[in-house]
Amino acid sequence: METILDVTDLRKRYGSLAAVGGVSFTVGRGEIFGLLGHNGAGKTTVLECVLGVRTPDSGTIRLLGMDPREQRKKVFSRVGVQFQETRFQDKLRVGEACELAASLYRRPKDWRELLRHFSLSDKEGLPVSALSGGERQTLAVVIAQVHEPEVLFLDELTTGLDPAARRSVWAYIKELKAQGVSVILTSHYMDEVEYLCDRIALMRSGTLAALGRPEELLEIHEKKCLEDVFLLYMEKEMEAV
Numbered sequence: 001m002e003t004i005l006d007v008t009d010l011r012k013r014y015g016s017l018a019a020v021g022g023v024s025f026t027v028g029r030g031e032i033f034g035l036l037g038h039n040g041a042g043k044t045t046v047l048e049c050v051l052g053v054r055t056p057d058s059g060t061i062r063l064l065g066m067d068p069r070e071q072r073k074k075v076f077s078r079v080g081v082q083f084q085e086t087r088f089q090d091k092l093r094v095g096e097a098c099e100l101a102a103s104l105y106r107r108p109k110d111w112r113e114l115l116r117h118f119s120l121s122d123k124e125g126l127p128v129s130a131l132s133g134g135e136r137q138t139l140a141v142v143i144a145q146v147h148e149p150e151v152l153f154l155d156e157l158t159t160g161l162d163p164a165a166r167r168s169v170w171a172y173i174k175e176l177k178a179q180g181v182s183v184i185l186t187s188h189y190m191d192e193v194e195y196l197c198d199r200i201a202l203m204r205s206g207t208l209a210a211l212g213r214p215e216e217l218l219e220i221h222e223k224k225c226l227e228d229v230f231l232l233y234m235e236k237e238m239e240a241v
């Protein structure tokens, strides 16, 4: 499998806090990779470094064969990003926000089709400020992939979504995978992770506590659900699989 992301010994401190203390992993093309961990474990910091929007103290990152800090424009033309609490200009209408995002790219997807897929068509004329939290979150997912990215970063993508909306996003992510898109996501919902992810990295206080396929981790620890594995690792010392 072609490697599309290679992170080696990534380190980042905020003052005296080692937010990321030597993290290494790879992601393959068409893989759904979950970056998990407790609140404050360092997941967002890793993603920000991977995307070149935060400068690591040390370590190497190759995303689609590029250094994301040196080739940010090229990287962003090929990856899609939905960050936690994506901010929109509130007065912008939903359709305008999509049009604006699409106008940045040469061959954007049909965003109206995407809005339909996520049941947002009837909101096209509304200002973004009128959307509910979950609808705004879904709009961020739409906008993240309007340019048909090869790699999609989704940070807590389904937080705030109702069960039907979550299922719809899950189905869409599986479709993207079938098309060869790689997805790197963070989530606190272990059912979601178990359903979606081919492999997961479990972060604990800035380091990787485990790396492997969900079923592999379940088997090794003789657990029935990933939430039990998660809780086990949050209590244990580092243990690579």
Ligand SMILES: Nc1ncnc2c1ncn2[C@@H]1O[C@H](COP(=O)(O)OP(=O)(O)OP(=O)(O)O)[C@@H](O)[C@H]1O
Pocket (backbone or CB within 6 Å): 014, 017, 019, 037, 038, 039, 040, 041, 042, 043, 044, 045, 046
């Ligand atoms: N700009 C910053 N300045 C100082 N400390 C920061 C900064 N950004 C993050 N941190 C700290 O670094 C640690 C890791 O934060 P990060 O946001 O990467 O965690 P996370 O795993 O994404 O957490 P969550 O699941 O709660 O979103 C936390 O202790 C956080 O308080």
